[in-house]
Amino acid sequence: MMDQETYVTADGRTIGGVLMEMRNISLRFGGVKAITDISFDIREGEIRAIIGPNGAGKSSMLNVISGFYIPQEGEVWYKGAVRPQMRPFEVARQGIARTFQNIALFEGMSVLDNVMTGRLNHMTMGLLSQAIWKGKAEQEEIENREVAEKIIDFLEIQHIRKTPVSRLPYGLKKRVELARALAAQPSLLLLDEPMAGMNVEEKEDMSRFILDVNDEFGTTIALIEHDMGVVMDLSDRVVVMDYGKKIGDGSPDEVRNNQAVIDAYLGVAHD
């Protein structure tokens, strides 16, 4: 079932084999069926969108991927093997980073510190050497700081580097969250509505960032978004969910013309 066949997209990116595969996932909360028997895969290097009406179970799906929700049924395959049940932080250490729909930044810390938390899994110094600081710990800190600063540069948030996150407007917070996730240098990046609450200009910026990340670092991206323009333009393949069920899966064009998708979600055929 693992198909490792790779191909090259129209704009010259290489899409690899299957990186992650969800098999027959079902998730219930008491009586609420958030996800019912959904399967789909994410291939290496692609931008995979998940769309669907409100309450369809998209965020829940991301939570399953990042190990926060444990599905009652189904398996998660990652890098060619079934992922055993593990705690979310272990999932993160396997190279999966994400952003959240309701921003989950560390409000009490500065932007820089928030981005640096993304580097935590790359920092290994023990308690004692950190307490003494001089030497190895400082060295490690600086190396990671350099990575973080690069990402801060990349996302153009240098000017707010030292600002406490709680003072930022909504849109910038989203960007900082992206920076934090990128700082982890993940192999799979999950984005939950990264562009909610942005105007077109900002969405353009954000799109650019996402494309560049995908391009430059080869990061695989799974993304939830309600702006159809963005989804259709950016993604290689789209999964459509409704009421916890999968109602469509395919290239943007296929999805766009799928009657079930139009009925459940788009309302009108999107240009």
Next chain:
Amino acid sequence: ELTFPSLSYRTGPYAANGIPFADGYADYFTLLNERDGGIGGEKINLIECETGYNTEKGVECYEATKGSGALLYQPLSTGITYQLIPKATADGIPVHSMGYGRTSAKNGKVFSHIFNYPVNYWDGASVGIKHLLDLNDGDLSGKKVALVYHNSAYGKEPIRTLEELAKKHGYELTLLAVDHPGQEQKSQWLQIRRERPDYVLMWGWGVMNQVAIQEAVNIRFPMENFIGIWWSGSENDVKPAGAGADGYKALAFHNVGSDFPIFDDLKTHVVDKGLAAGAGDQLGTVLYNRGLYAAMLAAEAAKTAQEIHDTSNITAAMMRDGMESLEITEEKMATLGMPNFGPEFTVTCENHGGDGLGAVTQWDANAEKWTLITDFVQSDQDVLQPLIEEDSAAYAAENDIEERCN
């Protein structure tokens, strides 16, 4: 000028007890100033410092006052006393912990600057048992005695003594600890109700006393078989239980009530002049009398010191000498207007704790007053003395102290 700091606690959980003591202590010195112009012609300077019964504040008070020529400290809390034992000794200032503090400080050979005359807790335990012996024609064998105690260093003090005495007199001892603050004692009193001890002794403090007495009333424990230590025997402890507390007993090392000539003097020279400490409404209460008594002993020691050193302006070191040579006799007390106010005793270099004379008082709920129902009787020195030797020796060893008085 003679400086006496008063480390009082008019606030905090034990304020109700601290206030009358502090008032009595202060009023006595005011009386001396007003009536006699001080001690030996030297005016007394009383510095009150509020500790709130808190050890750290006690330290602060000590440090703040010791520089001003303080002659004597009455720490009024076991915790503060323990702080001050080494500190005051090093600073050469005597400490008088009257009816509390470290019992083995009685051994003057080890504790040069600490005095705890006229009695200590172990004396208290022994006097209590003596009273029970009296009630039972000298035989306690087969009787059950329960000790309800505050679960702290203070509360645990009598245990050792009571255990020794149990061996000697053959009674059975039950120990019932009550955790601070002691608002809930159902468990302890249900156990008493079940096991029906013949007598209950109590080492309680603060709200624990009131609750214990109330619970005893509730389970209809015969109050005359219930004896508290002197810190569990003030008006504060019995009044909340109302009529039920009638007959409750408590130990004492000084007399009660205001039926002494000195109270007339206090009235004319202090209260009527508006010089009374606090609200001036505590005269004659048990703890007021205790403060009065403590001040009297301090003043007498100062007088003795003035005589020994032949100067009116004594120093702390001289004060210490005076305390070590203090002699309280009935005549002395009578001339002071306090006949039979406390036991007679003498302090010596070896013995800083007096002769261990205590008495029993009883509460009359109708008249709302305490009365002394026994004479001052001596504790069982045969049992206590070895314990004191043992404990003080341990302290001496731990702190490299050489024995004095030899």
Next chain:
Amino acid sequence: MFYREAGDFKTSYPEDGQTFPIKLDRFGFFAVLFIGFAVIPFVINDYWVNSVFLPFLIYAIAAIGLNILVGYCGQVSLGTGGFMAVGAYACYKFMTGLDIWIGGVQYALPPINIFLSVILAGLVTAFVGVLFGLPSLRIKGFYLAVATLAAQFFLVWLFNKWAWAYNYSASGQISAPERSIFGMNVTGANADPWVAYLFCLVFLAGLAFMARNLTRGSMGRKWMAIRDMDIAAEIIGVDPLKAKLSAFAVSSFFIGISGALFFSVYLGAVEVGEVFGINKSFLVLFMVIIGGLGSIFGAFAGAAFLVLLPVFLKNTLVGGLGWPTDLAAHLEFMIVGGLIITFLVLEPHGLAQLWRIIKEKLRLWPFPH
């Protein structure tokens, strides 16, 4: 205007990450260090040491420790008093020669040097702290705060009952015997005030340095992440077990040391229920909050404030105005309570934040926006 930071550029990350990035601050810091180590020891007397400096230094250590747990890691603890007691009793056992019974045989260590005793006491407390920190994995917020009271009450009860802990002394109190370092008495009644002062200052300086380093590095970020949003922290890769327990360990280490110093250097004799009761827990928590959660400077400010304020009030009300002591003490309660409220209303994030805002204002002064 007065407070300048413009023109103070950083060209490397170590420079940018230093504790006092602004020259003026750095200068002030060294001045304070100099005064603390080289001036004060020569001018202080018993009163200042015992009433002001020792409690300040020792409480500052405790406040830094608690701040790590509450301010940085977000785990509210009301067990500080109990943990200080562990430090105090451990220190007592080490300095008087720890005795252990193994298989009916008693082995006794010789008394250990006071400096080491204090550090070992800190380590023992760290261990106990981790034990009581375990529930924090399940229990959060105020539930945890109340749960830590279990530690508070249990530990105090234990040290009251466990005769081994107080070397079977008749009264159940522990008293610090005389101990010295470099031939100078640190504990006991004959300790010179300046020696005791320096002894505590060295601990404070060392620990503050460590706390600062821990909190600015990856450890500190883990803690803060857990504090701000524990779920998100876990999802981005923070192991909550390790993060919380390490915070408990480090914090308890600090608190244990402060307990050890509190007992051995400051008070000299301790009765556990009274000295390390729940009020102590609250007092230290106050310091942390008044000073500012998540700020080392705040811990200092809070400790200074709450040590000095009562002394100051007492001296003015009783000494200066001649009020009766009890009225003064009651008023003190009201004033301390009132001030706590006032500060919180003025600036909920504590003195540290107040100071930050003043700086920001100074920067603008005298021209408003």
Next chain:
Amino acid sequence: MPEQLLWGMEVFMNGLMAGVLYALVALGFVLIFKASGIFNFSQGVMALFAALTLVGIMEGRVPFSHLINAVFGTSVHHFGWNVPAFAAILLTMVVMVALAWMVNRFIFRHLVGQEPIILFMATIGLAYFLEGFGDIMWGSDIKKLDVGLPQGINGFIDEITFNLLGYGFFIDNLDLWATFIAVLLVIALVMFAQYSKHGRAMRAVADDHQAALSVGINLNFIWVMVWSLAGFVALVAGIMWGTKSGVQFSLSLIALKALPVLMLGGFTSIPGAIVGGLIIGVGEKLFEFIVGPMVGGATENWFAYVLALIFLVFRPQGLFGEKIIERV
């Protein structure tokens, strides 16, 4: 029946009764927590203050007499009249409402939207303040409180159980009364919080101050109302405990007995306070009865907390508390 078992049963029943008394204090905490997310540490001191005020009014004491005397050199203590208990309780309630108003006006109005720990700290500040204030106002002597509640062993139960089992159970009359009152209180409060408009608004405020403001809930009104209710509960608790041990400073420490109850029952649940109280009461009494003698007794203080802790490990929000919502 073996004696041990009978005793155990007696301990059990008394544990239940003690638990009710704890629950009375815990109720006040729950109310305020439910209505504002404030963990009101001053609840114990409020009970003390209420009881002090009640006694003060009943005995016709002059408030602040000590201060007045110290400043003006006068000697006033009593007005010389006595107020009947019922009227005094009403007057005390007025004072508690005034207190609630001031608490809101001077403290919490300024702390809207702050983190819970800050609010918690403010209540500790308030506790300090009230402690000093209560003492200055009414003096720190121990006062006897008697509003006519009976105390002591209930003869009826004693007799019945003696006839049935051969061992008369000890049940305190005061405890019976406390139980009765507590049950009434809980029923009334549950109705109020769960089914009234203000009750709903109150829970909304606890969730999100800002949003509550935005839908037009009058925070000031809600808070004054809730603090008044809590003041009333404090008064009831103060009467019960004050009758037991006299009115004095230590009364404020009963808060510490209420905390494990609260934790076990859940901070937000009114019935939880009662159930928690019962479990804690029985648990600590039985533990002291069975295990206490082996470890030297006085275990109740910490055991209550440990017991609550054990429950919490399995249910982190307490038995009846609202589930802690964990979502991202």
Next chain:
Amino acid sequence: MLDAGETAQETLLEVNNIEVIYNHVILVLKGVSLKVPKGGITALLGGNGAGKTTTLKAVSNLLHSERGEVTKGSISYRGERVQDLTPNDLVQKGVIQVMEGRHCFEHLTVEENLLTGAYTRQDGKGAIDADLNMVYDYFPRLKERRRSQAGYTSGGEQQMIALGRALMSRPETILLDEPSMGLAPQLVEQIFGIVKSLNEEEGYTFLLAEQNTNVALRFAHYGYILESGRVVMDGVASDLRENPDVKEFYLGMSDEGRKSFRDVRSYRRRKRWLS
């Protein structure tokens, strides 16, 4: 109710040159003035951090709890100064805000959340129930979830709750902060449809802050554009829609029509009206 372009209406809400400072030091609004005519839909547009939310909060007096304050200028409603009123007074006067970022009462059920919206109403249970049904008609999804705690609903569902809750108070003026955020496209249309119908049929006045300029300008009558705390442009919605800058930066249209998000190459360009 209002035709685009019509301005001769009674001004309901007037914000006059206000300045807002957070935390005593952070100056956020630097003199914002705007007018909201009765019965109109006025849109407040602008990028992230422009100050839209702050403006709305200044009006509804919610700044206080965020440690912000209006230091200059005035705000009046029906010609009456409202700066010193409590938010609750304002709701009683008929002004209610739907806050950005949902802000539901997590522990209350969906239905209870909606009912809190009716807190200030005095017109009886019947009327409230009727409105509840109206909200459920608008958002059937909420009806399905009415018994679950709001904390467990999805982001979009929470947004519906927030909106529905505001409707429950039967206000005269609604301040809407980013109503479309996180909603599925057809729901966005639907919500604006609701806004429009409430406006036209019931005469509600709206002031809405919105990032989705496209939709906002389609439904609004008048628009203000904020940039870093200042109003940089205002005008009738239809005019704004035709403005080339607005077109490019806010509507994402260039001369050639809509650009693909893939083709945007540079991140940041300067706005012409600022240079």
